[in-house]
Structure formats: structure tokens, C-alpha cells
Amino acid sequence: MTSFADLGIDQDIVDALAAKGIVDAFPIQEQTIPLGLPGQDIIGQAKTGTGKTFGFGIPVVQRLGKDPEPGVKALIVVPTRELAVQVYEDIDLLTSNRSTSVVAIYGGKAYEGQIDQLKAGAQIVVGTPGRLIDLAGQRLLDLSNATEVVLDEADKMLDLGFLADIEKIFQKVPAVRHTQLFSATMPGPIVALARRFMSNPIHIRANDPDEGLTQANIKHLVYRAHSLDKDEVIARILQAEGRGKTVIFTRTKRAAQKLVDELGDRGFNVGGVHGDMGQEQRERSMAAFKAGKRDVLVATDVAARGIDVDDVTHVINHTIPDEEKTYLHRAGRTGRAGKTGIAVTFVDWEDLHKWALINRALEFGQPEPVETYSSSPHLYTDLDIPEGTKGRLTTAPKAEKPASERRQRQPQKAAEAAAEGTDEGTTRRRRRRRRGSSGDKVGSTFVEGTDAPASGGSDAAPAVDRDAEGAGTHDGDATSEHRDGKPAPQRRRRRRRSGGAAPAGA
Structure with a gap:
């Protein structure tokens, strides 16, 4: 040389x-x-x-x-x-x-x-x-x-x-x-x-006529994968033996951000470069990837030709590109400077026609991608993934439940406690009110030092048990007077009468 x-x-x-x-x-x-x-x-x-x-x-x-x-x-x-x-x-x-x-x-x-x-x-x-x-x-x-x-x-x-x-x-x-x-x-x-x-x-x-259209130092793997299983497959590939920096390409910027969030939740050190990010964010993310602070980069095609990092070992096409030229530029992010690399491409069922065109143009000789799932044995052997690998790192931090979810859980907890006949989950105010109904002095209802109602008099109505049916809606006699001094609604009297003597004519 x-x-x-x-x-x-x-x-x-x-x-x-x-x-x-x-x-x-x-x-x-x-x-x-x-x-x-x-x-x-x-x-x-x-x-x-x-x-x-x-x-x-x-x-x-x-x-x-x-x-x-x-x-x-x-x-x-x-x-x-x-x-x-x-x-x-x-x-x-x-x-x-x-x-x-x-x-x-x-x-x-x-x-x-x-x-x-x-x-x-x-x-x-x-x-x-x-x-x-x-x-x-x-x-x-x-x-x-x-x-x-x-x-x-x-x-x-x-x-x-x-x-x-x-x-x-x-x-x-x-x-x-x-x-x-x-x-x-x-x-x-x-x-x-x-x-x-x-x-x-x-x-x-500067092409070797015997080399073909793709670089000879890149191993190309093409899998027909289900969209719901892709994230799990990718997470297992990211744990392959000898994996270095990895670039994952998506078709849209929304898919890119979604994958960044998913892989981050699974414990991987991942960054993104796509159109929804500001230029400063894109440059910081790219710089962190080049410096090795992040070893996984999720990108859209807009970034394909700007990723010039010699130690990228794997390129993963989360979605198949539309043409062979885009495929070449994506795959070309690995195997740079004479090093070897691996390019993995996922083909959805509805994109098989796109793969047929790319396969013919690049002379891959693989018209039918291998049907592959996260549990497929050939996935482990093709990419040197340790046996028993799962799609989540053991060091992944457990996500803390947001405050809104904790607040939503409180009423559910109280309802469960009520069904079991316990006080767990009920509010402090409710418990105080129950203590007051059993003889405690609550508010100004009682005169200090006595057990008689503050209104006094021999005609005073007896104290009402606040836990009894219909309690808490009266100031006077529970059977005849409503809060505003008017007779209680007929419906309420009928309901109460039904629990006593049988109606006339029965």
C-alpha cells in the first residue's frame, strides 16, 4: 500500500x-x-x-x-x-x-x-x-x-x-x-x-471489478421480521459478542425518536439524529457518538452520509430503504477504513417488493429474506449473540411511577379497602368524622364541659347516629325535617317507611 x-x-x-x-x-x-x-x-x-x-x-x-x-x-x-x-x-x-x-x-x-x-x-x-x-x-x-x-x-x-x-x-x-x-x-x-x-x-x-457492488468487508444479513418484534430483536443484537458502535436507520423521524425512547428504557446508551431535533441537539448527539459517550445512534437518512466513524461495527436498517443507493450509503457507515462490519436489514411483509428491487440491483442473490423472530435460533448464530440473551439489560434502571399515576392509585386503594371493611386508603377527615359520631366532641355542636346539644331544652331532639342510613342530611328530626326546614322529600319518606310496617292494604 x-x-x-x-x-x-x-x-x-x-x-x-x-x-x-x-x-x-x-x-x-x-x-x-x-x-x-x-x-x-x-x-x-x-x-x-x-x-x-x-x-x-x-x-x-x-x-x-x-x-x-x-x-x-x-x-x-x-x-x-x-x-x-x-x-x-x-x-x-x-x-x-x-x-x-x-x-x-x-x-x-x-x-x-x-x-x-x-x-x-x-x-x-x-x-x-x-x-x-x-x-x-x-x-x-x-x-x-x-x-x-x-x-x-x-x-x-x-x-x-x-x-x-x-x-x-x-x-x-x-x-x-x-x-x-x-x-x-x-x-x-x-x-x-x-x-x-x-x-x-x-x-x-476505484472499484475492484471482482468485488461486486457492495463492499466485500461487510456481512449483509436480511430478515423478514414482524414490526411488533423488531425492538426486541434489535435489543438482542445490541448484546452480540464484539459489538462496537452501532447505527440504526429508520424511515421517519417519529419512528427514530420512538426507538430512542424504547432502547433507552431497556438500558442502552442511545442517542438520536433526526429532523425533529434542533441543529445544536443533532451536533451534540453526533459528537457524543463519535467520542464514545454513546454507542448506539438512531438516525434517519438525512444523517447517513455525515456519520464518518471508523469503529462502527453494526448497521441496522429498522425499515428497508426505498432504493439500492440509499441501502449502499446506510451500509457504508460500517466497514470503513478497511475494517469489517455487519449490516442487518429488516423487511416488513408489505415491503417485500422493495427488497426484490434492491436484491436484483445489488446482486445479493437472496430474493426471499429469512423469516426471523427474537427467539429464532439462527439469529443467535448469525450475529454471535450469547445464548439466553433477553432484550433488556440487567442494569436498566426501574422507571419510577409518575406522580399522576400515584394519585390515580389512591382512590382505587380506598375502594379496595372499603370492600374489605378496613380503613386503609380512606382520608383523615373521614376517620375524624367517624370518631365524632361515637361520642367525641366535634366542632361547636357541644357545649364545652357537657354532653348536651348546644341548643339545650327538654324538647331537644336526640343526637343522631351519623353512620345510620340517611344520616348527615338533617339538622333536626331525621324523620320529618330537611336541612332547609321543609318536609323531607316524599321519596325519602317512602324509602324509610318501607323498612317498617307493611303498607296499608297488604
């Missing part, structure tokens, strides 16, 4: 890479860097995770010189925010021993910090099309001197509908420039774009 020092790269860049343990070049880098350094336009095509960023980044940094003048001299356009952050970090590494300044321009963050860096004279801009056009339209971003232009993940830009924006950007850069276009796949519209905006480009494919 060729080292970077053998490719004619400046020593300060070689040293910056070596400080991170990066010494040898990958095939795409080995083929593109010698052509990019003198200024040849390049179309670079290679599988995701094979080092395309350094393939175009090293020529850009070296061609600008060790001490370039302030102002934007190089523009790198990427389709997503996550990829902008990843490319920015790689270019920042390459310029760590130079005075060159790099700025990331993308949406979801405040304008002020990005504008300040541009005004400070940043020479390399990494950005997404929307924010780049926005700042250029406000005359805060001057691209008239950007003689180095790179389109990264051009096929994703096509998928996201950015081709019209790319044309606007090319109208703002110099006509004479050095242009590089990199992508994992090369659909027709991208080839047409390259012919229109590039000058005699050389098309480089």
Missing part, C-alpha cells in the same frame, strides 16, 4: 495525518491525489467509506499554499449538514499546520458566527447549497475568487433536488477553475452536470 509521503504531498500535511495515525493511502486517494495536485479536473467514483474526503481535500489544501491571502479561495459543496461538519473536520485536520482557515456554512445555526469567520478571511468554505446561496445573495459570501471547487456526494444532491442550486453556485465562481466531483454512484444527470461545468475531466473508478 502506498503511503501519503510517496504521493508528493507537502510534509506538513503528511505530519498532520501521521499525528492521527493516518499513514497509508486508500485506492481512491492513491489514484486521485497525483492528478488533483497539478490541477486536473476529476470525477471520482468509489464506495462510501473509502476516503474520498482526503482524495479531494489534500489537493485543495496544497494548491492554496501554506499562507494563502484572506478571502474565499476554495469552495466544497455538500448535500447535508452532518456531512458539512464531517468534511469540515477533515479539512481542518489537513490545515492544522498552516495558516489556512476553514469555515462550515450550513443551515440550522445562527448566521452571526459564520459571517464573522467569513469577514475574518476564511480561505476554505464547506457548505450546503441553501445557506451558501443565501449568504451569497446577501453579498456576505464572495465566491468570485474561488478557483478550487468540489462537489461531494453529487448523487445525493440530485436526490435532494439541489441541481438547480448547484447551477446558481457555478454562476458565482470563476469560469477558469479547478473542479472535482466525487460520488459513490454516477447517475445520468450527474454525468451531464460534469460535462457542462468541468473541463476535460478524468473519470476514476
Whole structure:
């Protein structure tokens, strides 16, 4: 394998890479860097995770010189925010021993910090099309001197509908420039774009013709799983022997958050990246995953190309993607930098037709996914899961019942106690009232020091047992007078009379 020092790269860049343990070049880098350094336009095509960023980044940094003048001299356009952050970090590494300044321009963050860096004279801009056009339209971003232009993940830009924006950007850069276009796949519209905006480009494919469309170092497992059993299956896969960092892809942002909550409840150290999260939250979650503070990341496809982590061992497709290109980019999050990886895909019954198309396009030779449940023996052997593993970690904390649930439980507890003839669960006020009916002095009903009613007199009505039937609704005689002094309702008298002598005529 060729080292970077053998490719004619400046020593300060070689040293910056070596400080991170990066010494040898990958095939795409080995083929593109010698052509990019003198200024040849390049179309670079290679599988995701094979080092395309350094393939175009090293020529850009070296061609600008060790001490370039302030102002934007190089523009790198990427389709997503996550990829902008990843490319920015790689270019920042390459310029760590130079005075060159790099700025990331993308949406979801405040304008002020990005504008300040541009005004400070940043020479390399990494950005997404929307924010780049926005700042250029406000005359805060001057691209008239950007003689180095790179389109990264051009096929994703096509998928996201950015081709019209790319044309606007090319109208703002110099006509004479050095242009590089990199992508994992090369659909027709991208080839047409390259012919229109590039000058005699050389098309480089860093693929082994015997390797097939997928990376040989990734093991692909496809299961037909029931949607109600997926969470349990995933939880058991996350306990496989040798599992490192794991990325789980879902189709929707709601499904992503639901899975984050479910796996967190089961005791896993999980984070999420999806559209319902703010940009700051997404960046913190991604940073925690890269730093190893979280070892499981649940993401939607928007983040697929921005996850550049070398030690991802497993990729799990919670839901099958719509096309083979998306599948390749998802699976490409593992097996990076020459390492091995495992890609597990769940196919719902209603999505079998999608799998048939992907299987045919990628030549998997597996038209019928294996029907799989969390108890299936082949799941354990395929993924090296210890026998007897369950879908919940033993260290998972027990969730405390919310206060609302505890309040709802109190009336139920009182009802159960009443059915058993006990006082458990009844309120203190109710117990005090019962004590008063057995001779205790309650309130002002009794004159202090006596047992007679406060109204006194020989005609005074006897004390009424408050636990007797109908008690508590009278101030006077329980059989004839209501609280307001009027006769008690007829219905009440009939009910009471029914318990005594038989009605007349019986």
C-alpha cells in the first residue's frame, strides 16, 4: 500500500495525518491525489467509506499554499449538514499546520458566527447549497475568487433536488477553475452536470471489478421480521459478542425518536439524529457518538452520509430503504477504513417488493429474506449473540411511577379497602368524622364541659347516629325535617317507611 509521503504531498500535511495515525493511502486517494495536485479536473467514483474526503481535500489544501491571502479561495459543496461538519473536520485536520482557515456554512445555526469567520478571511468554505446561496445573495459570501471547487456526494444532491442550486453556485465562481466531483454512484444527470461545468475531466473508478457492488468487508444479513418484534430483536443484537458502535436507520423521524425512547428504557446508551431535533441537539448527539459517550445512534437518512466513524461495527436498517443507493450509503457507515462490519436489514411483509428491487440491483442473490423472530435460533448464530440473551439489560434502571399515576392509585386503594371493611386508603377527615359520631366532641355542636346539644331544652331532639342510613342530611328530626326546614322529600319518606310496617292494604 502506498503511503501519503510517496504521493508528493507537502510534509506538513503528511505530519498532520501521521499525528492521527493516518499513514497509508486508500485506492481512491492513491489514484486521485497525483492528478488533483497539478490541477486536473476529476470525477471520482468509489464506495462510501473509502476516503474520498482526503482524495479531494489534500489537493485543495496544497494548491492554496501554506499562507494563502484572506478571502474565499476554495469552495466544497455538500448535500447535508452532518456531512458539512464531517468534511469540515477533515479539512481542518489537513490545515492544522498552516495558516489556512476553514469555515462550515450550513443551515440550522445562527448566521452571526459564520459571517464573522467569513469577514475574518476564511480561505476554505464547506457548505450546503441553501445557506451558501443565501449568504451569497446577501453579498456576505464572495465566491468570485474561488478557483478550487468540489462537489461531494453529487448523487445525493440530485436526490435532494439541489441541481438547480448547484447551477446558481457555478454562476458565482470563476469560469477558469479547478473542479472535482466525487460520488459513490454516477447517475445520468450527474454525468451531464460534469460535462457542462468541468473541463476535460478524468473519470476514476476505484472499484475492484471482482468485488461486486457492495463492499466485500461487510456481512449483509436480511430478515423478514414482524414490526411488533423488531425492538426486541434489535435489543438482542445490541448484546452480540464484539459489538462496537452501532447505527440504526429508520424511515421517519417519529419512528427514530420512538426507538430512542424504547432502547433507552431497556438500558442502552442511545442517542438520536433526526429532523425533529434542533441543529445544536443533532451536533451534540453526533459528537457524543463519535467520542464514545454513546454507542448506539438512531438516525434517519438525512444523517447517513455525515456519520464518518471508523469503529462502527453494526448497521441496522429498522425499515428497508426505498432504493439500492440509499441501502449502499446506510451500509457504508460500517466497514470503513478497511475494517469489517455487519449490516442487518429488516423487511416488513408489505415491503417485500422493495427488497426484490434492491436484491436484483445489488446482486445479493437472496430474493426471499429469512423469516426471523427474537427467539429464532439462527439469529443467535448469525450475529454471535450469547445464548439466553433477553432484550433488556440487567442494569436498566426501574422507571419510577409518575406522580399522576400515584394519585390515580389512591382512590382505587380506598375502594379496595372499603370492600374489605378496613380503613386503609380512606382520608383523615373521614376517620375524624367517624370518631365524632361515637361520642367525641366535634366542632361547636357541644357545649364545652357537657354532653348536651348546644341548643339545650327538654324538647331537644336526640343526637343522631351519623353512620345510620340517611344520616348527615338533617339538622333536626331525621324523620320529618330537611336541612332547609321543609318536609323531607316524599321519596325519602317512602324509602324509610318501607323498612317498617307493611303498607296499608297488604
